[in-house]
Amino acid sequence: MKYGFTDVLQLIGALGVFLFGMKVMSDALLKLAGNKMRSILATMTSNRFLGITTGFLITSVIQSSSATTLMVVSFSNAGLLTLTEAISVIMGANIGTTITAWLITILGFKVSMSAIALPLVGLGFGLTFSKKDKTKEIGNFVIGFALIFIGLQFLKEAMPDIKNNPGILSFLSRYTDLGYLSILIFLLIGTILTVVIQSSSATMALTLIMCAQGWIPFEMAAAMVLGENVGTTITANLAALVANYKAKQTARAHLIFNLIGVLWMLILFYPFLKFIGWLSVQFGSESPYITAAAIPVAISLFHTTFNICNTFLLLWFINPIARFVERIIPERLLPEKAVEEAKFLTANQLKYPETALISLIKESKYLYKNTIFEIVTHALNIHREDIKSDKKLKQVMKNSQEDLKTDVEDLYYTKVKSIYGQIIRFATTAQNKFNLNKEQANMVGEIKIANRKMVEIIKDAKELNKNVIYALNSDNKHLQKEYDGFRKKVAKVLRVIYLFRKDNNGDSKKYEEKLKALKQDAKENIRSSNKSIDKLIRKDLITVEMASSLFNDYTNVNDMIKKLIEVAELLYGKTDPLIE
Known part of the structure; x- marks a missing residue:
């Protein structure tokens, strides 16, 4: 041969x-x-x-x-x-x-x-x-x-x-x-x-x-x-x-x-x-x-x-x-990680723009429905299970008088700040790496906006938390009643958002309309004064310091509600986030 x-x-x-x-x-x-x-x-x-x-x-x-x-x-x-x-x-x-x-x-x-x-x-x-x-x-x-x-x-x-x-x-x-x-x-x-x-x-x-x-x-x-x-x-x-x-x-x-x-x-x-x-x-x-x-x-x-x-x-x-x-090859649940560690943002997901986008959406949704939901409810001194339940909100407020000892600032640094940075870095990498079409570029932009609003929500929750705890421990029943009203207002929005994103019964449209109405109310409330607070001041039922806190938190609560709904709309408001 x-x-x-x-x-x-x-x-x-x-x-x-x-x-x-x-x-x-x-x-x-x-x-x-x-x-x-x-x-x-x-x-x-x-x-x-x-x-x-x-x-x-x-x-x-x-x-x-x-x-x-x-x-x-x-x-x-x-x-x-x-x-x-x-x-x-x-x-x-x-x-x-x-x-x-x-x-x-x-x-x-x-x-x-x-x-x-x-x-x-x-x-x-x-x-x-x-x-x-x-x-x-x-x-x-x-x-x-x-x-x-x-x-x-x-x-x-x-x-x-x-x-x-x-x-x-x-x-x-x-x-x-x-x-x-x-x-x-x-x-x-x-x-x-x-x-x-x-x-x-x-x-x-x-x-x-x-x-x-x-x-x-x-x-x-x-x-x-x-x-x-x-x-x-x-x-x-x-x-x-x-x-x-x-x-x-x-x-x-x-x-x-x-x-x-x-x-x-x-x-x-x-x-x-x-x-x-x-x-x-x-x-x-x-x-x-x-x-x-x-x-x-x-x-x-x-x-x-x-x-x-x-x-x-x-x-x-x-x-x-x-x-x-x-x-x-049975289903394997995600390993238990610290919340600040990304669960879906991996180098493999940066192989295609579609996989990068879906990972960003999943990570943002996970942060919103778990960490943000936990921080806001605990900042209001409410248990998450009460929001998810069918209990009347008036009864929930009545039973939520015990201080949950929530340190919003600590929760932000340990559970949000790092993950927020990872999401923004991943989104920016995807924008630089891929030649995204108009819809994909808009989607990345919306994800960034949603995450920025989540951080702003936590800042609002931090300001609100201190005054909620003060009101609950106060002997002034009028002050307690006003802050219970604020808590009930946010709790109502959180419950509708929970039902909206859960949507097991095909009622998405119904909850979407409710959220739109609640957001419109919040926008109008930001621009108008609260008559009940004015009445308390005239009758000398609250101090000047209490009135100042109430007015600030009145705007703060409505602003938080608006942002919570906007994030829900950005992350859950589309039937298919890749195509819409």
């Missing part, structure tokens, strides 16, 4: 050119169409047919099933996609990835692209000098596209041919005549190659060249394709290792879906190949069992037909697959 170390290096180099071309082309397509693709993916419904179509179209456009799958894993991790939605997208991606095989077969074997590949590189290189980003990426796409076929040509030339290296045939024949064992051996080879190279397209190119050179027969090539289907799932599973349970479920569902397909195909392997051979002849090609040159077309046909059949067979079992995956 005349094949030395230099020849092996040439083969590896040729594979490197091919892989680099795939990466450049895929990256360029992602930049050209990625925003639109991710937007479509983020706004998906639970319709499984729409999910399959989405997965197919995205993978066909960006020419990388791995990129689609990683996107799906990231979106599942952020909670943008449910498990069933993610499974349907992956099913579509499996069909979409077969387009690459046809591209290689038709343009790499049927048509000689090598003659025009270098001129295409020159054209693409010229386009990269454009001032327009879109034109630059078109140039990168053209360069990547050309490099694929330059790499493919190098691969064909670097691959040893049977005539000059007859030893290869005798070596491989030991493993191609073992019946089903041969099928399993080549399936394993396809899996390992895909895992090592991290590209099913590159493994497919190698498989097609090995067929065309006469190295392996049609059956062994088909077995390698099945192995590639298993190997390609490793990328998503590796990405999910550092993600949450949702991403792990999605990655595992991908593996299970592909494994089920390989298992039933192994049972029907030989009859299915006979069908593909017949189909190839019907499409005008020669039989892959007779001519080695016909195998690339047959393999591409096998790849596409198998993935379509597997998708439409398992389409009806998406829910059982999802339930099985949820059983083997």
Whole structure:
């Protein structure tokens, strides 16, 4: 066998050119169409047919099933996609990835692209000098596209041919005549190659060249394709290792879906190949069992037909697959952390603008419904459970006379200040890193405003807390009554906000209207004086100092109410914060 170390290096180099071309082309397509693709993916419904179509179209456009799958894993991790939605997208991606095989077969074997590949590189290189980003990426796409076929040509030339290296045939024949064992051996080879190279397209190119050179027969090539289907799932599973349970479920569902397909195909392997051979002849090609040159077309046909059949067979079992995956990877609650430590803002979420936005929304909502809710209620000397209950607010005020010893300033420094800084820093990073569209930029701006208002609410609560405690301990019943009125007013708003964001009974619109009315009242109250305080002053029922505090807190309370409602509207007032 005349094949030395230099020849092996040439083969590896040729594979490197091919892989680099795939990466450049895929990256360029992602930049050209990625925003639109991710937007479509983020706004998906639970319709499984729409999910399959989405997965197919995205993978066909960006020419990388791995990129689609990683996107799906990231979106599942952020909670943008449910498990069933993610499974349907992956099913579509499996069909979409077969387009690459046809591209290689038709343009790499049927048509000689090598003659025009270098001129295409020159054209693409010229386009990269454009001032327009879109034109630059078109140039990168053209360069990547050309490099694929330059790499493919190098691969064909670097691959040893049977005539000059007859030893290869005798070596491989030991493993191609073992019946089903041969099928399993080549399936394993396809899996390992895909895992090592991290590209099913590159493994497919190698498989097609090995067929065309006469190295392996049609059956062994088909077995390698099945192995590639298993190997390609490793990328998503590796990405999910550092993600949450949702991403792990999605990655595992991908593996299970592909494994089920390989298992039933192994049972029907030989009859299915006979069908593909017949189909190839019907499409005008020669039989892959007779001519080695016909195998690339047959393999591409096998790849596409198998993935379509597997998708439409398992389409009806998406829910059982999802339930099985949820059983083997159960839901894990967020680990108990100090409140000031971000729960949703991670570096992984800064991979896409959609995941960054949903993380910001989740973190802001968590801060609002937990920490801010706790600080405001305790500052008013009310227990949170009383706000959430059905108790009459008058009775709640009557039973909430005991001092809860709330240190608002300490709570701000220990539970809010750090998390507020992290949210603002994350939001600013997202703005600088991504080219956000108008809706996304508005959303980031609204999140920043909501968080700033939360900090202002705490400052209002701090001022109010001191006077509430003073009033509760005072012997002046009139002062107590006024401050109970303030507390009741805020408590009413907090209860409506709680019901609005909880909204288990579909009454969102009703509570939204109530909040609007309460906010309008607060705005009008800020501008008007309180007649009951004026009356107390005229009748000399309160001191001058008490009156001053009451007037200040009257404005303070209404201002706080307005801000509480505005934050609720910003964070919860839209049915879909990513699209609205």
